[in-house]
Amino acid sequence: MDVSLLDMALSAAAIMADPMRVGFLALGVVVGLALGVIPGLGGLVGLSLLLPFTFNLDAYSAIAMLIGVGSVVTTSDTIPAVLFGVPGTVGSAATILDGHPMARRGEAGRAFGAAFMASMLGGLFGALLLGLSVPILRPVMLAIGTPELLSFCIFGLSLVAVLSGSNAFKGLAAACFGLLLATIGEDSQAGVMRWTFGSIYLWDGLHIVPLALGLFAIPELADLAIRRSSIAGEASSHRPKGQLAGVRDVFRHGFLVLRCSAIGSLLGSVPGIGSAVIDWIAYGHAARTEKGAGESFGKGDVRGVIASESSNNAKEGGALVPTIAFGVPGSASMALLLGAFAVHGIVPGPAMLSERLDVTYSMVWSVALANILGAGICFMFANQLARLALVRAGILVPIVLAVTYIGAFQGSNDWGDLYVLLGAGALGFIMKRLRWPRPPVILGFVLGAIVERYMFISVNLYGLQWMLRPVVLAVLLASFYGVLAPTIRRLISMRGGGSRRLSIAWRADVNVFDALLTAAFGVLFAAAIAISWGWPYGARLVPQVIAWTGIVATAILLFMQAFVKVEKPSAPAQATADDMHFDIVSDFRDLPQQAIIRRALAYFGWLAFFLGAAALVGLLPAMGLFLALYLRISAKETVVTTLLITGMVTTLSYLLFHWLLIVPWPQAVIGDLLPGLRSIRALRLF
Numbered sequence: 198m199d200v201s202l203l204d205m206a207l208s209a210a211a212i213m214a215d216p217m218r219v220g221f222l223a224l225g226v227v228v229g230l231a232l233g234v235i236p237g238l239g240g241l242v243g244l245s246l247l248l249p250f251t252f253n254l255d256a257y258s259a260i261a262m263l264i265g266v267g268s269v270v271t272t273s274d275t276i277p278a279v280l281f282g283v284p285g286t287v288g289s290a291a292t293i294l295d296g297h298p299m300a301r302r303g304e305a306g307r308a309f310g311a312a313f314m315a316s317m318l319g320g321l322f323g324a325l326l327l328g329l330s331v332p333i334l335r336p337v338m339l340a341i342g343t344p345e346l347l348s349f350c351i352f353g354l355s356l357v358a359v360l361s362g363s364n365a366f367k368g369l370a371a372a373c374f375g376l377l378l379a380t381i382g383e384d385s386q387a388g389v390m391r392w393t394f395g396s397i398y399l400w401d402g403l404h405i406v407p408l409a410l411g412l413f414a415i416p417e418l419a420d421l422a423i424r425r426s427s428i429a430g431e432a433s434s435h436r437p438k439g440q441l442a443g444v445r446d447v448f449r450h451g452f453l454v455l456r457c458s459a460i461g462s463l464l465g466s467v468p469g470i471g472s473a474v475i476d477w478i479a480y481g482h483a484a485r486t487e488k489g490a491g492e493s494f495g496k497g498d499v500r501g502v503i504a505s506e507s508s509n510n511a512k513e514g515g516a517l518v519p520t521i522a523f524g525v526p527g528s529a530s531m532a533l534l535l536g537a538f539a540v541h542g543i544v545p546g547p548a549m550l551s552e553r554l555d556v557t558y559s560m561v562w563s564v565a566l567a568n569i570l571g572a573g574i575c576f577m578f579a580n581q582l583a584r585l586a587l588v589r590a591g592i593l594v595p596i597v598l599a600v601t602y603i604g605a606f607q608g609s610n611d612w613g614d615l616y617v618l619l620g621a622g623a624l625g626f627i628m629k630r631l632r633w634p635r636p637p638v639i640l641g642f643v644l645g646a647i648v649e650r651y652m653f654i655s656v657n658l659y660g661l662q663w664m665l666r667p668v669v670l671a672v673l674l675a676s677f678y679g680v681l682a683p684t685i686r687r688l689i690s691m692r693g694g695g696s697r698r699l700s701i702a703w704r705a706d707v708n709v710f711d712a713l714l715t716a717a718f719g720v721l722f723a724a725a726i727a728i729s730w731g732w733p734y735g736a737r738l739v740p741q742v743i744a745w746t747g748i749v750a751t752a753i754l755l756f757m758q759a760f761v762k763v764e765k766p767s768a769p770a771q772a773t774a775d776d777m778h779f780d781i782v783s784d785f786r787d788l789p790q791q792a793i794i795r796r797a798l799a800y801f802g803w804l805a806f807f808l809g810a811a812a813l814v815g816l817l818p819a820m821g822l823f824l825a826l827y828l829r830i831s832a833k834e835t836v837v838t839t840l841l842i843t844g845m846v847t848t849l850s851y852l853l854f855h856w857l858l859i860v861p862w863p864q865a866v867i868g869d870l871l872p873g874l875r876s877i878r879a880l881r882l883f
Contacts, residue, residue, distance in 0.1 A: 206328065209558035212257055213566065221258045222563060225265025226570045232266075233273035244534070256541040257559050263537055264513075264563040268320060269571030271509040275312040276575075279305055279502075281597050282417025283410070289509070290413055290639060291476040295494065295501030297417065302497060309579040310443025311499050312506040313572045315454055318447065319507035320568030322458035323465070323514025328561040330518060344663035347651035348672035349464065350644050353478050355676035364634075366754040370718050371628070372637035373747035377725055377740065378403055379645025386653055386735035392728070398613030402646070407605040407614040409639060411621025414601050415804070416629045419622075421590045423788070423796040440579045446499045453483060453500060454507045461508030465515025474643040477636055479508030514564050521549045521557055591832025595803075596846055599820045602807060603854055606816060610861050615808055623801065631711045649739045701760050712758050719751035803827055815865040817855065821847040 213219070228247060244266055251259035274289040279296035292312065299308040354372065381392045382402030393399040447454060457479040464475050483504035484490045494501050520531040538545060549557050605618040628635050655663040663669060725744040729737040803823070810819035821843055828839040854860045 205554040206558045206561070209555050210562055212555065213261065213559050213562045215257075218258045218261050219566070221254065222261040222265045222566060223570055225262035226269050226567050226574070229266040229269040229567075230273040230571055230574060233270040234276050251537055252540055256543060256556065259537055259541055260534070260543075260556070260560060261563045263534055264560060265567040265570075267534070268510070268513050268564050268567035271506075271513075272313060272316040272320075272568070272571045272575055275309065275316070275502075275506060277597070279308045279312065281414075281421075281593065283414040283597055283601060289476070289505070290409055291480040291505040291636070292502055293413055293417070294480070294636075295496070295498050298495075298497035299499065299502070304497070306439045306579060307443040307446070307499065308502055309575070310440025311446045311502050312443070313440070313575045313579065314444045314447040315503045315507040316510040317568050317572035318454050319458040319461055319509070319511035320513065320571075321565055322455070322507075323462045323511035324561050324565040324568070325514075326459075326462045326511075327514040327517055327564065328558065342666075343651045343654045344659060344666050344669045345672075347648065347655050347663070348669040348676075350648045350651060352672050352676045353474055353640065353644050354648070364632075364754075366750050366757065368634045368637045369750040370715070370747055370754060371634055372641035373722065373743050373750060374718060375638040375641025375643075376645040376648075376743045377641075377722075377747070378408070378638075379642045380649070380740045380743070384732075384736040385650070387733040389732050389736040391732070391736060391740065392725075396613070398609070398611050401609070403617055403642070404609050404614060405639075405643065406607060407617040408621050408642060410601055410605050411618045412625035412628075412635050412638060414597075415618070415622025416626040418594050418598055418601075419626050419797060419800050422594045422800045423793055425590050425796075440576065443499065443502075447503055450500055450503055453487065453503055456486075457483065457504045457508040458511040461511030462515035465512030466518040474640060475512050476505040476509045477640050479504045480636075510568060514561075517560055517564070521545055521560070589832075591828070591834060592838075592842065595824050595827040595832070596842065598804070598807070599824055599846060600850070602811070603816065603820070603850065603860075606860070606863075610863075612812075612863050615811070619804055619808060622804070626797070626801075627714065631708070631714055633714065645743075652739070653735070702762070704759060704762055707759055712755060715751050715754050715758060719748060719755070722747035722751065799831070803831065811863075811865065813866050815867065816862055817847070817851060820850060 213222075225247065244263055247262060247266060251262060254262070271289065274284065275292055275296065277283045278289040278292040279300050282293050282297040284290040284293060296308045296312065299305065379402070381399055383389070383400055384391055390400065460479045460482060461475050464478060480501060483500055484494045487494075487500050490498070490500070516531050520534060535545065537543075543549075543553065543556060602615065602618070605614050607614075625635055627633075628638075659666075664673065722744040726741055726748075729740045729744070732740075806826075807819060807823045810822050813819070814822070824843040824846055825839055828834040828842060829836070834842075855862075
């Protein structure tokens with residue numbers, strides 16, 4: 198059997214060595230890299246775009262081109278994450294926490310080097326795991342049931358304790374808020390419309406793309422607009438460390454790469470757990486296990502970049518496992534790949550592990566080669582891309598904002614996506630200023646629907662016995678340990694007059710705005726309980742459990758904010774460890790508070806103007822208008838620079854989104870007044 202597998206692997210390698218097939222794979226890689234850079238787009242868009250062009254290709258070329266797209270999107274999405282603090286795809290959100298601070302201190306090249314090398318090694322690990330798992334694929338997949346899948350999700354939620362830094366209750370409240378957001382829309386058990394408030398847009402729930410862009414992109418661009426300096430800031434006067442330094446970092450932390458690649462591959466093989474959560478789980482694992490992570494993670498530690506990037510590329514090999522073995526897509530991208538299977542007569546299942554091993558191993562080689570090509574291309578241009586960190590904010594902010602708006606609109610091609618973008622952006626900015634952790638919101642949102650579905654099935658099939666299955670029991674114990682261990686260690690350190698002492702008394706230094714945000718979350722959870730009280734049992738069970746948990750968390754947090762004070766030691770290093778915060782810290786230097794508020798209000802005023810202009814003249818024409826006015830009025834650029842940048846960005850966006858991707862633009866006021874314009878293809882932007 199082993200000889201046969203080796204022969205088929207070598208035969209598939211010979212098939213994929215054909216120059217024409219390598220060319221189609223390279224084409225897919227280039228498309229994937231291009232889409233990864235643009236916020237809001239991703240592998241799903243690329244696969245949808247290229248799928249029609251594969252119909253006349255042979256099966257090997259078609260699958261290679263599509264796998265080339267999906268394998269490298271999470272390589273190039275590092276570029277906007279590091280440079281702008283904007284996730285190119287939701288899979289790069291965790292990379293922002295350490296990659297963007299590195300760029301701000303002039304180490305963008307090092308961050309790129311570490312990210313691209315970690316991505317390549319993670320992708321190769323995923324391909325290797327896929328190749329080695331072929332003989333044992335079927336029995337392993339058959340042993341995994343919904344209780345095991347539910348336990349994996351609970352383990353993911355347990356990482357809230359790590360991602361919350363030193364304040365676990367803020368993280369718990371934020372995670373409950375994310376879980377509650379995930380329950381918006383039609384309930385699959387009872388058919389109840391939950392939290393839709395008469396809006397058709399909310400029937401299908403919120404979409405991850407505008408929510409993630411709002412929580413992470415809008416606040417980072419706001420900070421850039423407030424500072425009014427380049428991304429690298431004062432570090433721009435220094436020579437940035439090159440990408441070779443980042444490559445050396447990866448090999449110096451090889452065991453971390455191996456662990457996080459394994460996490461990405463294994464979780465990628467679990468249907469429903471996609472790229473939006475895998476990088477957070479790997480990041481949380483690194484933050485929990487790496488020495489000194491509490492002091493440096495979230496402040497520009499290259500290990501945070503390595504953990505995130507090695508896991509999100511490794512997931513592609515893992516996602517192919519259930520796709521090949523059972524025809525169950527491990528991700529949304531794999532669902533489109535199944536469409537290509539059907540077109541070319543490839544039937545997933547046992548035959549893929551016996552008669553069609555040549556096709557299976559051709560996918561393994563495609564994943565490996567795509568990651569090598571993708572990383573190689575990114576390495577070639579990394580130093581040039583790092584120079585973008587030196588471009589002044591007045592030019593970068595409007596360009597990235599304009600693309601972010603259109604990227605967010607890709608969520609469901611609805612005006613609601615833009616409202617979610619702005620709402621999440623305002624909330625994300627407030628949370629960041631008050632040092633509330635934002636990652637738990639995304640973690641809860643992504644896992645919420647999955648947890649609810651798996652819990653409903655597990656309880657119906659097994660009752661409470663689902664918790665006693667061996668794998669489930671082991672994972673649950675690991676999850677509880679991960680949640681309780683940090684708190685227990687902190688309490689032990691305060692015992693007996695240690696260096697940190699806890700006292701209970703009214704705090705004169707209470708942060709009123711922080712307490713108000715806590716109270717607002719508490720009111721929201723209470724309203725959720727009141728609204729859901731009359732729903733059928735199946736529809737209200739999970740929302741009420743979440744809401745009651747959120748109320749307990751916010752009540753404890755309010756008590757701590759008003760009465761509990763921890764006396765920190767004078768030693769700077771230990772004080773820092775006690776105030777862990779795994780998020781990008783704003784540094785406005787000596788800018789007065791009034792100036793910060795004034796510039797923040799002006800920034801959000803420009804965002805509102807963009808949305809109003811889009812409603813009036815259409816989204817793409819509003820982009821040009823917004824760019825021109827922002828560059829000329831806010832950034833005070835010259836007329837020539839304004840016209841040049843506005844013309845280039847608007848033209849490229851028109852060609853990409855209107856002609857190539859054929860985006861169904863929303864109806865605008867001018868389109869209602871002049872309906873004849875919409876009959877002309879070139880003017881259908883209105």
